[in-house]
Amino acid sequence: MSSNPILQQLAAGHCVGCHWLALGSPAVAEIMAQGRPDAMVFDLQHGLWTRETLELGIGHVRQLTTVLCRVSANTPYAIGSALDAGARGVIVPFVETAEEAEAAVAAAKYPPRGQRSFGNVRPVFDALSYVSGANEDTFVAVMIETAKGMENAAAIAAVPGVDMVFIGPFDLALSIGAFPDFGPRHQQAVERIKAATLAAGKYSGIFTPHGAMAADRRAQGFQLVILANDQDLVQGPSKAQIDRFRPGSGQDPVAGAVALVTGANRGLGREIVQALLQAGAGKIYCAARERDSLKSLLATTPDRLIGVQLDITRPEDIEAAARACADVTLLVNNAGDNHLTPLIASNDIDAARHEMEVNYFGTLAMCRAFAPVLRANGGGAIANLVASHAQANLPLMGSFCASKAALLSLTQALRAELGQQGTHVLAVLPGLIETDSVRSLGLPKTAPAYVARSLVQGLKLRLEEVYPGDMAGGIAYGAVNDPKAAEKRFAGHLSK
Numbered sequence: 001m002s003s004n005p006i007l008q009q010l011a012a013g014h015c016v017g018c019h020w021l022a023l024g025s026p027a028v029a030e031i032m033a034q035g036r037p038d039a040m041v042f043d044l045q046h047g048l049w050t051r052e053t054l055e056l057g058i059g060h061v062r063q064l065t066t067v068l069c070r071v072s073a074n075t076p077y078a079i080g081s082a083l084d085a086g087a088r089g090v091i092v093p094f095v096e097t098a099e100e101a102e103a104a105v106a107a108a109k110y111p112p113r114g115q116r117s118f119g120n121v122r123p124v125f126d127a128l129s130y131v132s133g134a135n136e137d138t139f140v141a142v143m144i145e146t147a148k149g150m151e152n153a154a155a156i157a158a159v160p161g162v163d164m165v166f167i168g169p170f171d172l173a174l175s176i177g178a179f180p181d182f183g184p185r186h187q188q189a190v191e192r193i194k195a196a197t198l199a200a201g202k203y204s205g206i207f208t209p210h211g212a213m214a215a216d217r218r219a220q221g222f223q224l225v226i227l228a229n230d231q232d233l234v235q236g237p238s239k240a241q242i243d244r245f246r247p248g249s250g251q252d253p254v255a256g257a258v259a260l261v262t263g264a265n266r267g268l269g270r271e272i273v274q275a276l277l278q279a280g281a282g283k284i285y286c287a288a289r290e291r292d293s294l295k296s297l298l299a300t301t302p303d304r305l306i307g308v309q310l311d312i313t314r315p316e317d318i319e320a321a322a323r324a325c326a327d328v329t330l331l332v333n334n335a336g337d338n339h340l341t342p343l344i345a346s347n348d349i350d351a352a353r354h355e356m357e358v359n360y361f362g363t364l365a366m367c368r369a370f371a372p373v374l375r376a377n378g379g380g381a382i383a384n385l386v387a388s389h390a391q392a393n394l395p396l397m398g399s400f401c402a403s404k405a406a407l408l409s410l411t412q413a414l415r416a417e418l419g420q421q422g423t424h425v426l427a428v429l430p431g432l433i434e435t436d437s438v439r440s441l442g443l444p445k446t447a448p449a450y451v452a453r454s455l456v457q458g459l460k461l462r463l464e465e466v467y468p469g470d471m472a473g474g475i476a477y478g479a480v481n482d483p484k485a486a487e488k489r490f491a492g493h494l495s496k
Contacts, residue, residue: 004088004137005066006039006224007163010203015218018068020207020229024048026057028230033061037227040065044072044082045093051081058086068139074100076115079107084120089139091166096148098155104142105161109135113161139163141205141224144193145171153193157200164203164224167193194221237480244476248462253381253424255460258327260285262312262366263335265293267435268385271452272332277301279456285325287335310335312362322369329380331370332455333363336385336404338437342494343398352399359403360410367414371423379422383455384411388429388472391479392486395494396441415464424462428455431471443493444471 069082092104106114145168173179178186205224214225263269265288287310339351374380390404415425446469458466478486
């Protein structure tokens with residue numbers, strides 16, 4: 001039996017999950033290896049690896065994972081030097097015929113099976129042992145990534161010594177004229193190559209740009225996939241953080257604004273009103289289910305604050321508010337409800353239904369009613385109080401988080417729809433706020449005044465999202481970088 005872990009996993013019926021390395025950085029390779037993927041593929045065809053950095057990179061990771069190399073060309077030198085550097089297998093690009101597949105196998109095997117030359121440092125560590133097992137242990141995959149290769153897939157896969165046909169989907173799409181849309185014709189080509197490969201009794205792999213697609217390809221029967229590549233891991237999150245921080249363009253929607261704040265009678269709503277006043281809002285409609293609950297707030301600035309009776313679950317209240325507040329340029333949807341109930345352990349479903357009625361349907365109704373008001377007044381802005389736990393559910397209040405997840409999705413769609421009329425839409429995603437509803441939870445909380453200032457600052461900078469407080473920032477970061485870890489961390493609070 002082969003001692004190569006890749007061949008062992010394939011023989012056992014497992015799908016091999018790999019990381020792909022193109023940046024030429026041994027340090028990045030070492031960092032990515034800490035998760036112990038099944039294999040790491042050093043891309044010598046399109047990557048930035050030199051012989052020196054390749055040797056160093058393989059040395060950093062070879063005790064943590066199995067090393068493969070996508071070689072630069074189907075030549076004895078390219079294949080042999082990658083194996084000499086410590087790779088346990090090669091992926092050979094642009095193989096279009098059985099003869100080219102035979103050449104790849106010959107370059108990867110020692111005589112008498114092939115033409116590989118013996119040498120370099122790592123094979124000499126234990127020369128006798130290495131040479132005696134190398135032909136059996138060296139994994140050889142050939143890439144089919146052209147229409148010609150697809151036509152010859154059965155013959156290529158049948159070549160003795162070829163362990164796997166690895167599909168290059170991007171070049172394949174270019175070759176068959178399906179790039180950049182891919183689509184059914186491309187999928188048919190992929191399936192055709194896979195079927196021919198499996199019929200020959202060989203393994204089938206495919207390049208995938210991320211873990212979600214890798215999981216889908218595994219479900220389709222592919223046996224080697226790519227979970228992540230170093231360039232995307234650096235480039236994508238780096239750009240996302242810049243986009244999240246960069247101010248938008250346009251007029252300040254707060255200075256001189258006519259605002260309407262729902263749930264303004266206490267807690268966060270009251271602080272939002274004060275923050276808007278300090279930022280120069282001209283007039284603020286302060287809305288609450290019971291108008292009398294607003295008396296103390298209205299008394300603080302009677303010349304700029306106006307009380308409005310408004311229950312956002314009552315259509316008649318919303319219609320009346322839209323008529324009475326026809327000069328609004330800024331809508332702050334703060335009103336919400338949290339029953340602090342889990343999903344299954346709760347005795348009934350009424351709490352979850354009420355949270356959805358208030359947090360999702362009520363906010364949607366407000367947006368629908370005031371969208372034409374904002375349009376008539378030049379576009380204006382909407383700020384929706386979502387919650388950072390819309391991105392990572394806290395099961396202690398699972399139904400609330402689910403309703404806020406729905407609100408987050410609503411806000412994203414709203415931004416697209418109302419962008420056409422010039423309405424800026426801000427999602428405010430704080431962590432737990434120091435309010436009566438969550439005071440009993442033994443978790444860190446953010447002061448309402450801090451959240452209110454973040455909301456106003458987000459509006460003035462015309463950001464699309466703000467994450468007030470350390471918990472919110474941590475959830476936002478975790479939702480991008482390790483969402484499963486965030487999910488498990490918050491699930492752990494159920495047992496405390």
